[in-house]
Amino acid sequence: MTERGTDSTGRRSRWWVTPVVLAASLIVAAGLGVARPGGFVLLGRLDRPFLFGTMALGLLALASWLAVRHPVWRRVLAGLLVAFAVGWAALGALAASLRDDLREISRHRSPDAGRELLLYRGSNVIDPTWELRLRSGSGLTAREWDLGCVNSDQDSLTDVEWTGADGLRVHLSRRGPVEIVLDGSTGRPDGRISVGC
Incomplete structure (x- = not known):
């Protein structure tokens, strides 16, 4: 035993x-x-x-x-x-x-259709915010990069546009256009937009 x-x-x-x-x-x-x-x-x-x-x-x-x-x-x-x-x-x-769930409001394809800018709307406590993300690839190799956000208490997002396969321009009402350059192979941005977020 x-x-x-x-x-x-x-x-x-x-x-x-x-x-x-x-x-x-x-x-x-x-x-x-x-x-x-x-x-x-x-x-x-x-x-x-x-x-x-x-x-x-x-x-x-x-x-x-x-x-x-x-x-x-x-x-x-x-x-x-x-x-x-x-x-x-x-x-x-x-x-x-x-947590405030984000709502997708638009998608913007790059000129070569290899990437896509996704624009979301949410709120930071009571102020509406816009969040930007970049997606590239598909399936298991799909990548998504955070491009930043804009809080409407400090500025407003008025437009986004592609300046080429590796470049984006984000238009803000007070600060004007902001250029974002992307890495040609990964799509990783060289910087982020952070306006009141």
């Missing part, structure tokens, strides 16, 4: 590795989604820090339950991790309720 108990405890103590690896994978995935290296649209689907963080904390609570042998410390550590998971989920719900 002692051998079985030891074998069962040994097996249980090794299972903690799986939830830790899964939690680490979720954290890395969320980090890639937030950073989106290379502007790949596919990585943007991983931009779920609150969801993935909550799941990772739950998995770490499970790992601590399986790994810690002392019953009091097991409950304390697992309970703390569950409390952090609930708090992180609540923070995510609050952030989602405060």
Whole structure:
């Protein structure tokens, strides 16, 4: 009976590795989604820090339950991790309720049809804003770059136009035209517009 108990405890103590690896994978995935290296649209689907963080904390609570042998410390550590998971989920719900969803208002294709400027409308607290994004490629290689935003409290976006396959001009009512040059191979902009955002 002692051998079985030891074998069962040994097996249980090794299972903690799986939830830790899964939690680490979720954290890395969320980090890639937030950073989106290379502007790949596919990585943007991983931009779920609150969801993935909550799941990772739950998995770490499970790992601590399986790994810690002392019953009091097991409950304390697992309970703390569950409390952090609930708090992180609540923070995510609050952030989602405060976030203003953007509404696409227009698309502007480049002269060579290789890129597309997407114009969105939203609000920053009460002020209407415009957000600009550039998309290039398609499928798994599609990329999207943030070109910036304009807050109507400080200026107004009046027009956007392509000056060539690698150039954009954004017209603002007060500041006039702003030129944006794009990298010929990736479409990455040389700068961003940030007017009150």
